[in-house]
Amino acid sequence: MASFFQDAPVDPDLFAGDAALHAELRRRLPAEVLSAALERCAALGEATARELPALARQAEAQPPVHVPYDAWGRRVDELRTSPAWEALRVFSARHALVATGYEPGLGAHARTVQAALLHLFSASSATYSCPLAMTDAAARVLLDLAPAELRDRLVAGLTATDPARFITSGQWMTERTGGSDVGGTETVARPAGGAGDGRRFTLHGVKWFTSATTSEMALTLARIDDGGAPPVPGSRGLSLFCVEIAREPGRGWRGITVHRLKDKLGTKALPTAELTLDGAPATLLGAPGRGVANISGMLNVTRLYNAIASASGMHRACALARDYAGRRVAFGRKLIDLPLHATTLADMEAETAAVLALVMECAALLGRAEAGTASEDERRRLRALIPLAKLTTAKQAVACASEALECFGGAGYVEDTGLPRLLRDAQVLTIWEGTTNVLSLDLLRAEAKDGSFSAVVKDLAARAEGLARPLDRVAVAAVRDAVRGLAAHAQQAVQAGGDALEASARKLALRAGHLAEALFLADTAMADELAAERFRRFAALRLGA
Numbered sequence: 001m002a003s004f005f006q007d008a009p010v011d012p013d014l015f016a017g018d019a020a021l022h023a024e025l026r027r028r029l030p031a032e033v034l035s036a037a038l039e040r041c042a043a044l045g046e047a048t049a050r051e052l053p054a055l056a057r058q059a060e061a062q063p064p065v066h067v068p069y070d071a072w073g074r075r076v077d078e079l080r081t082s083p084a085w086e087a088l089r090v091f092s093a094r095h096a097l098v099a100t101g102y103e104p105g106l107g108a109h110a111r112t113v114q115a116a117l118l119h120l121f122s123a124s125s126a127t128y129s130c131p132l133a134m135t136d137a138a139a140r141v142l143l144d145l146a147p148a149e150l151r152d153r154l155v156a157g158l159t160a161t162d163p164a165r166f167i168t169s170g171q172w173m174t175e176r177t178g179g180s181d182v183g184g185t186e187t188v189a190r191p192a193g194g195a196g197d198g199r200r201f202t203l204h205g206v207k208w209f210t211s212a213t214t215s216e217m218a219l220t221l222a223r224i225d226d227g228g229a230p231p232v233p234g235s236r237g238l239s240l241f242c243v244e245i246a247r248e249p250g251r252g253w254r255g256i257t258v259h260r261l262k263d264k265l266g267t268k269a270l271p272t273a274e275l276t277l278d279g280a281p282a283t284l285l286g287a288p289g290r291g292v293a294n295i296s297g298m299l300n301v302t303r304l305y306n307a308i309a310s311a312s313g314m315h316r317a318c319a320l321a322r323d324y325a326g327r328r329v330a331f332g333r334k335l336i337d338l339p340l341h342a343t344t345l346a347d348m349e350a351e352t353a354a355v356l357a358l359v360m361e362c363a364a365l366l367g368r369a370e371a372g373t374a375s376e377d378e379r380r381r382l383r384a385l386i387p388l389a390k391l392t393t394a395k396q397a398v399a400c401a402s403e404a405l406e407c408f409g410g411a412g413y414v415e416d417t418g419l420p421r422l423l424r425d426a427q428v429l430t431i432w433e434g435t436t437n438v439l440s441l442d443l444l445r446a447e448a449k450d451g452s453f454s455a456v457v458k459d460l461a462a463r464a465e466g467l468a469r470p471l472d473r474v475a476v477a478a479v480r481d482a483v484r485g486l487a488a489h490a491q492q493a494v495q496a497g498g499d500a501l502e503a504s505a506r507k508l509a510l511r512a513g514h515l516a517e518a519l520f521l522a523d524t525a526m527a528d529e530l531a532a533e534r535f536r537r538f539a540a541l542r543l544g545a
């Protein structure tokens with residue numbers, strides 16, 4: 001009778017085993033910030049080995065439910081989430097996952113420390129990182145645009161570390177007409193009347209994807225219809241609004257009806273609903289008609305979170321695959337001792353380190369921009385690097401998750417191992433917060449506006465020229481060739497212009513994204529032996545070294 005049973009992989013401490021994150025933090029943070037950051041990361045790392053995976057499993061096993069009516073037929077629109085989802089909210093507040101980005105004592109390093117914490121949290125959070133992304137982005141927008149009373153009241157909740165005061169925000173942009181092209185938005189905003197500052201409206205329309213629907217507030221776009229001239233069509237006619245959601249026990253939501261929760265491929269614990277707004281009270285943020293321009297600060301934050309989630313998912317997938325490789329035997333040897341399997345894992349880890357290097361560069365630049373210490377050139381590069389990072393890393397996250405499943409053989413395809421979730425949750429990273437194509441076109445827009453893509457290419461070229469020993473010579477030559485190739489490709493595309501330029505945007509963007517990863521990893525590799533080996537490997541994988 002068969003007596004063999006395979007040991008399951010064990011959730012590792014994701015910080016203790018993250019040499020890449022250690023190296024990034026060591027090179028980016030001054031000593032006085034570094035030691036406290038390492039302590040906070042160590043606490044989170046411990047949680048990734050025990051508390052967080054257990055909460056994530058429970059939250060996935062008990063997905064949210066929409067209860068439209070009570071037993072007596074009253075519309076209540078209750079969204080029931082699992083206690084584990086609530087525990088993830090509490091955990092997020094206690095570990096200051098949003099608040100760290102606004103911690104005055106951290107100055108320009110706030111986003112770097114925050115990115116490290118989120119890198120550890122995201123992949124073990126059953127996508128609680130999604131509500132956090134929108135919460136952080138809402139804080140950014142309110143700080144930049146909201147009237148003082150609203151700003152002070154809401155930002156205090158969004159950045160609270162006391163779970164009793166911590167609130168989250170949604171972001172309701174996508175309508176049935178489209179998520180990429182919000183210019184087709186049908187929702188209208190009607191003046192609420194009464195005394196006030198002219199900023200009170202009621203909203204009327206349908207929002208087609210609203211994640212974190214249990215949040216206390218949301219930012220959304222609508223077209224002002226004041227009964228005078230017809231509303232301005234297209235994206236120029238859109239204004240930005242803040243909705244404070246009023247839920248009255250037994251009486252539903254004020255001015256909002258929940259149609260249903262989406263039945264999604266992944267992100268199962270995250271409530272994502274379809275809503276009708278019919279009289280939802282809202283406050284206008286910023287100038288009327290400037291809605292699309294006004295969400296740019298929000299997009300920087302949510303896209304950075306997306307890139308962090310990609311790096312995080314890749315790191316966890318690699319860590320689980322490596323753990324399993326030490327437990328599984330094939331052909332008389334542990335998988336980890338089989339040269340080809342060991343190479344497969346090392347390649348995945350090199351790619352993950354490169355992704356992390358780009359993510360941490362973006363976080364550092366965003367921190368400097370928000371602290372007011374970024375140069376004009378750094379601000380310009382940040383504008384292009386964020387979409388580049390989001391689109392490039394999301395594609396890599398899907399590929400890495402797929403490879404990780406293969407590392408477990410058949411077990412990787414079996415639901416109750418929990419492993420298929422790695423792939424399902426990675427797939428969304430390419431879609432929300434701007435698809436690959438949409439972000440590639442965004443880069444062209446950024447280039448046309450202030451030359452930000454050229455600024456990135458110029459910076460990469462200068463970095464490539466500065467590469468030196470101890471970096472591998474073949475890898476360095478490949479990087480320099482690739483930068484020249486990218487610059488030539490960009491020039492040809494710009495000369496071709498029109499549809500040809502648009503058609504080439506995605507290839508150009510992915511090429512630039514991989515090169516940026518290689519060059520930021522090279523910076524880390526100058527002082528770190530393992531990073532240097534990963535730089536060599538990544539250059540071989542992506543740049544043909």
Ligand SMILES: Cc1cc2nc3c(=O)[nH]c(=O)nc-3n(C[C@H](O)[C@H](O)[C@H](O)COP(=O)(O)OP(=O)(O)OC[C@H]3O[C@@H](n4cnc5c(N)ncnc54)[C@H](O)[C@@H]3O)c2cc1C
Nearest residue numbers: 171172173174178179180209210211431432433435437438
């Ligand atoms: C799990 C989940 C949660 C979500 N949560 C939210 C949320 O909380 N709030 C919210 O507002 N939205 C949310 N979304 C919606 C998401 O942001 C949109 O699905 C996304 O922006 C794409 O929009 P779309 O679905 O309308 O696709 P479309 O815009 O119709 O895109 C379809 C395809 O066309 C391509 N495309 C579009 N325009 C161009 C172009 N000009 N050139 C080339 N290709 C193009 C796209 O790349 C894509 O491949 C969520 C989506 C998912 C899956």
